[in-house]
Amino acid sequence: MTQKVGIAITGASGRMGQMLIQTIAQSDVAQVVGAVEREGHDWIGRDVGQAMGGADLGVVTTSDPLEAFANAQAVIDFTAPAATVAFAGIAAQARAVHVIGTTGMTDDDIAALEPASRHAVIVRAGNMSLGVNLLTQLTKKVAAALDEDFDIEVIEAHHNQKVDAPSGTALMLGQAAADGRGVDLKTVSDSGRDGITGARKRGDIGFSAIRGGDIVGEHDVLFAAPGERIILRHMATDRRIFARGAIKAALWGQDKAPGQYDMLDVLGI
Ligand SMILES: NC(=O)C1=CN([C@@H]2O[C@H](COP(=O)(O)OP(=O)(O)OC[C@H]3O[C@@H](n4cnc5c(N)ncnc54)[C@H](OP(=O)(O)O)[C@@H]3O)[C@@H](O)[C@H]2O)C=CC1
């Protein structure tokens, strides 16, 4: 019998942390071997299964990532940018595949992952679902086929606890549209319109964010021209799609050379 791949979960008590623990607990090929929360968190020292209100899973939550990653072949990390940068160095020390779902990372945060990626595999994506990653490819194709008579707008909606905007997914879709059009997203990006903004600039890619209730994640890419509109849409109704994608990435990374990868690499699309 082949051994299960051991996975450590950071931000174990979070929305994604708990979804990952539940999903891995049902897996035939992976098991949770470590769980991290912040110093002082009430899960520290408690079994993660019990902390989630279920049966013991034999994994005690710790605030020491080195301890949690020591026996792990992969770390799945849906936390916050500063924490993710710190976890990258520790995961690389443990030679564990680091799967990063954290969004809101700045260019500096992303650059700070580079030293770790010389020693270990990092898979990072603002959205781990098959549907969204496929949608990035469709967006790129549609953007390449249309000229600037079509204004491109990315509209996203999320739950009222989300702390970053535009969402990581919206940025992936905006990037795909810019790639399709052959332009630099940074120079055409327009987000956070408010007040007397002036007319829309031809060629811009706009972003709008809605926050409310328990919306898991909804993304539209709108191509609007005089007389017609095309809308590409993804609607997430269950966080399990992100967890499944992250687990797939953790397994996929096991035999890969050190470096930085994304979900298109994992999914082969
Ligand atoms: N790529 C994808 O497919 C997806 C990405 N995400 C992204 O994942 C991230 C987390 O989302 P979500 O689960 O909803 O958020 P939550 O706030 O529910 O969970 C985040 C967890 O990370 C913990 N955390 C934050 N900083 C640290 C730290 N320094 N050390 C240890 N733990 C820390 C938090 O602890 P505390 O409460 O103490 O701060 C919390 O338990 C976000 O960036 C989100 O956008 C979400 C879904 C899908």
Ligand SMILES: O=C(O)C1=N[C@H](C(=O)O)C[C@H](O)C1
């Ligand atoms: O914070 C969330 O919840 C989500 N974050 C990711 C993002 O920023 O796009 C992915 C998903 O939409 C849920």
